[in-house]
C-alpha cells in the first residue's frame with residue numbers, strides 16, 4: 001500500500017502588500033528586499049480572517065479536487081505555528097467546519113517544515129491501512145505575530161494556506177522516501193516571544209546546507225539520482241536559499257517551483273501553495289518525480305521524494 005496525494009487546494013488572502021508599501025512603513029527598500037530575498041509582494045489576511053478560516057478554504061478545495069466527502073476523512077493534520085489559539089487546535093476547528101464526522105484531529109508544530117512532518121505522519125497511517133484518507137493543511141497567519149517595527153523580519157513573511165488529501169495510490173506512485181530531522185540547539189536562531197525573532201544569517205547558513213543535503217538524501221533512499229528529478233518544490237523562504245538547493249541537484253531553472261516573489265515566506269503553507277500553482281500551470285505531470293524540501297524554526301527540516309499520480 002502506497003500513500004500519495006489525491007487532491008490539492010490552496011487559498012491566499014486578497015490583500016496584496018508590495019515592497020513599496022513596506023518602504024512607506026519602515027526603513028527598507030524594494031531594491032534591498034528583491035535582491036536579498038526575491039520577494040516582491042505578499043498577501044496579508046484581514047482581521048476578519050484567522051488561521052482556521054484560511055485553512056478551511058484550502059481544505060475545501062483539496063476535498064473537491066479529490067472528489068472525497070468530509071465524512072470519509074479519517075484524520076486531519078494541521079501544520080501551523082499561528083493557530084487561532086493554543087487550543088482547541090486548528091485541526092479540531094476544521095473538523096467541525098468541514099463536517100468531518102469520523103476524523104481524528106491534531107496540529108503539528110514544526111514551523112516551516114511542518115507540512116513535510118504532516119505528510120510523513122499521514123503516510124504511516126495510510127501505509128499500515130489504519131486510515132484511508134488523511135487531510136494535511138499547511139496554514140499560517142504570520143502577520144499576527146510579525147513585529148512591523150523590525151525590518152529584519154517584517155519584509156519576509158506572508159499569510160496563506162495549502163492543503164492535500166492523502167490516500168492509497170497505485171504501486172510505484174506516491175511517497176517514495178522521506179527524511180525528517182531536528183536540532184533544538186538552533187532554537188535560539190528563530191523563535192517567537194510575542195513576535196517572530198530571527199538571526200537571519202545563522203538560519204541562512206543552516207538552510208542552504210540542509211536543503212541541499214536532505215534533497216540528495218531522499219533521492220538516495222529511493223534509489224534514484226539527480227537526473228531522475230522532474231521538479232523541485234523547495235520551501236519558499238528566500239530565492240538565494242532555494243537557488244542553492246536547485247544547484248545542488250543540478251536542475252535547470254524551469255524545474256524549480258518559485259512563488260516566493262508573489263507570496264513571501266508563508267511557512268508551512270509555502271510548499272503546498274507552490275505545488276498547486278505548478279499543477280495549474282500544467283508543469284507537473286502524471287509519473288513525474290518531485291522532490292519537496294523544507295526547513296524552519298526548531299530547528300526542523302524535512303524532505304520527500306514523491307512520484308506524482310494516483
Ligand code: UT7
Nearest residue numbers: 027028029032036112151152155200201203204237238296
Ligand atoms: O522559513 C525560515 C525563515 N527564515 C529564513 O529563511 C531567513 C534566512 N535568512 C535570510 O533569508 C537572510 O539572512 C535575510 C534575508 C534575512 C537577510 O539577508 P542577509 O544577506 O543575510 O543580510 P544581513 O542580515 O547580513 O544584513 C545586511 C544588512 C544589515 O545592515 P548592516 O548591519 O550591514 O549595516 C541589515 O541591517 O541589511 C540590513 N537589513 C535591511 N536593510 C533594508 C536587514 N533587513 C533589512 C531590510 N531593509 N528589510
